[in-house]
Amino acid sequence: MSEGDQELRDLxxxxxxxxxxxxxxxYAQLSPGIRRYLSHLAGDSEIADDLLQETFLQMHxxxxxxxxxxxxxxxVFGLARNVFLMNRRxxxxxxxxxxxxxxxxxxxxxxxxxxxxxRDEIRRGIxxxxxxxxxxxxxxxxxxxxxxxxxxxxxxxxAAARARAxxxxxxxxxxxxxxxxxxx
Amino acid sequence: MMERSPKPxxxxxxxxxxxxxxxxxxxxxxxxxxxxxxxALLVSSVILLAIGPRHDLSVLGPLLAWGAxxxxxVLAIALVWIAARESTPAGRLPRxxxxxxxxTASLVVVFVTLLTFSTSPTSEPLLRVxxxxxxxxxxxxxxxxxxxxxxxxxxxGILVLFFSRVFRNSLAIRPTVAGALYGAGAGLAIxxxxxxxxxxxxxxxxxxxxxxxxxxxxxxxxxxxxYLGKRRLRIGARPS
Numbered sequence: 001m002s003e004g005d006q007e008l009r010d011l012x013x014x015x016x017x018x019x020x021x022x023x024x025x026x027y028a029q030l031s032p033g034i035r036r037y038l039s040h041l042a043g044d045s046e047i048a049d050d051l052l053q054e055t056f057l058q059m060h061x062x063x064x065x066x067x068x069x070x071x072x073x074x075x076v077f078g079l080a081r082n083v084f085l086m087n088r089r090x091x092x093x094x095x096x097x098x099x100x101x102x103x104x105x106x107x108x109x110x111x112x113x114x115x116x117x118x119r120d121e122i123r124r125g126i127x128x129x130x131x132x133x134x135x136x137x138x139x140x141x142x143x144x145x146x147x148x149x150x151x152x153x154x155x156x157x158x159a160a161a162r163a164r165a166x167x168x169x170x171x172x173x174x175x176x177x178x179x180x181x182x183x184x
Numbered sequence: 185m186m187e188r189s190p191k192p193x194x195x196x197x198x199x200x201x202x203x204x205x206x207x208x209x210x211x212x213x214x215x216x217x218x219x220x221x222x223x224a225l226l227v228s229s230v231i232l233l234a235i236g237p238r239h240d241l242s243v244l245g246p247l248l249a250w251g252a253x254x255x256x257x258v259l260a261i262a263l264v265w266i267a268a269r270e271s272t273p274a275g276r277l278p279r280x281x282x283x284x285x286x287x288t289a290s291l292v293v294v295f296v297t298l299l300t301f302s303t304s305p306t307s308e309p310l311l312r313v314x315x316x317x318x319x320x321x322x323x324x325x326x327x328x329x330x331x332x333x334x335x336x337x338x339x340x341g342i343l344v345l346f347f348s349r350v351f352r353n354s355l356a357i358r359p360t361v362a363g364a365l366y367g368a369g370a371g372l373a374i375x376x377x378x379x380x381x382x383x384x385x386x387x388x389x390x391x392x393x394x395x396x397x398x399x400x401x402x403x404x405x406x407x408x409x410x411y412l413g414k415r416r417l418r419i420g421a422r423p424s
Contacts, residue, residue: 018206028190053196058355058416060200064207065353070274078273082357086413155276155357 004029008072016063027056030073033143034080040138041084051087055080074149077139081153117176125175133168140165210353213268213275217261223346224260224370227339228377235381243304252296253376259289260372264347267365271354282361289372293398297390300379307386328384333393333400336371336378340401343370348408356413363409364402371401 008029014022031052038055039048059079066075117125126134139145139153140161150161192200211219241249266285269275308322321328347366356362375394382394 013209016207016209018204020201020204023200023204024192027192031190031192053193056192056196057199060203061416062353062355065210065272065355067209067212069212070272074274075272078276079355082273082355085357086416149274151278152272152274152276155270155279155282157278157280160278 005071005073009068012063012066012072013068016066023060026072026076030076031056033073034077037077037138037143038080038084040134041081051080051084054087055083058083071149073143074145074153077143077145078153117179121176121179122172124179125172128175129168129171133164133171136161136164137168137172141169213265213272216268216350217265219350220264220343220347220369220373221261224257224343224373227343228257228373231335231339231374231377232381237380238306238383240304240306240383240385241380244300245303248296248299248303249380252299253380256292256296256372256376256379259285259292260369260376263289263365263369263372267347267351267356267362267369270358270362270365271351271356273355273357276357282365286365286368289368293372293375293395294391296379297385297387297394301385301387301390304385307384307389325384325389329389329393332378332382332384332389333396336374336394336397337400339378340367340371340374340397341404343373344401344404344408348405348412351409352412354409354412355416356409359409359413359416360406361409363412364406366409367402367405368398370405371398374401 008026011022011026011029015026034055035048035052038051039045042048042051055076059076062079066072126137129137136150136154139150140147145153147158147161147165150156150165151158154161156164210216238244238249263285266277266282269277270282307325344367347370348363351362351366354362375398378394378397379390382390384390
């Protein structure tokens with residue numbers, strides 16, 4: 001377990017014991033990443049802000065459900081995903097959100113893809129991926145989750161998580177190459 | 185748009201400050217499932233003691249009588265464990281495993297029923313009751329079916345209610361599925377005891393009455409899970 005993970009776990013234990021400072025520290029450490037993740041899921045920054053607030057409210061109400069044996073980040077990211085999906089009332093809406101969004105969401109720029117294109121091209125490239133691929137790709141490359149952790153969050157096998165991220169990266173490369181050719 | 189500062193917004197802070205009482209962390213999924221064992225065993229044992237063991241236990245042999253029930257019981261606890269995993273945000277099992285477990289549980293019940301019937305095809309309702317009652321039951325087999333169906337549904341319902349209390353903080357993204365899983369676990373655990381007590385092994389009775397009771401507990405669990413999921417969505421509404 002990394003030092004950061006252990007620190008978050010200790011904070012979570014203090015938070016379960018009633019420490020407000022621990023909650024604020026958890027929020028400070030996790031909220032930027034979760035907001036970007038929700039922004040990716042919802043495709044809208046304002047909705048992401050609302051969902052972020054709701055995620056932490058849910059975390060507070062369900063703080064007893066956290067067991068110190070769990071890693072905190074995947075647990076809270078998983079909770080954020082649940083909040084997003086439950087707010088859409090059904091997982092099938094997940095696809096519709098991606099189909100219906102008109103503006104490009106605030107995708108983070110993947111370190112691996114940074115050399116392959118501009119920030120805007122990468123955002124466009126990720127927007128071209130299937131929602132499943134984009135999610136696995138970002139969870140692994142942007143937020144650094146292991147494939148086992150992604151599997152637990154998405155309810156798939158670790159091999160499937162790896163395959164989604166890998167296909168996503170391959171498709172992203174193809175998209176970025178085509179953007180570059182078009183530019184040339 | 186909200187300020188992108190890592191400081192919690194005021195409305196959220198107000199909600200947090202209102203309730204900061206210390207809480208006890210939930211057990212891990214396996215421990216949570218194992219916690220169900222004593223109660224499930226108790227309810228199954230009460231059924232067995234109340235009705236008494238079936239008269240053809242010697243024909244069935246220990247493996248088909250007790251072994252098959254033990255297998256069903258273990259499967260029931262496995263289903264509750266899967267439901268507990270399903271209720272943990274970062275602990276979900278692959279969907280295929282969840283469905284495979286549900287299918288396996290159904291097949292085990294059908295297989296054990298067929299095996300029991302082929303080994304000892306009893307249709308005589310020889311219960312520890314006055315002979316007149318047994319005669320009446322023999323003449324109207326649907327009464328026996330109704331009694332078994334209702335009895336095991338009620339016993340399973342008690343377990344489902346207990347399980348749903350344990351799962352009230354569930355964070356399942358598919359609360360209906362999680363509820364159906366622990367409902368199936370409850371139904372299977374009860375059936376494990378009930379089948380050793382019920383003296384009738386005809387297929388229509390075992391699958392119709394006992395099977396229907398398992399389905400009823402699955403539906404009850406799914407409905408409770410769905411309700412709890414909706415309730416969580418309501419209480420999780422953003423603070424104003």
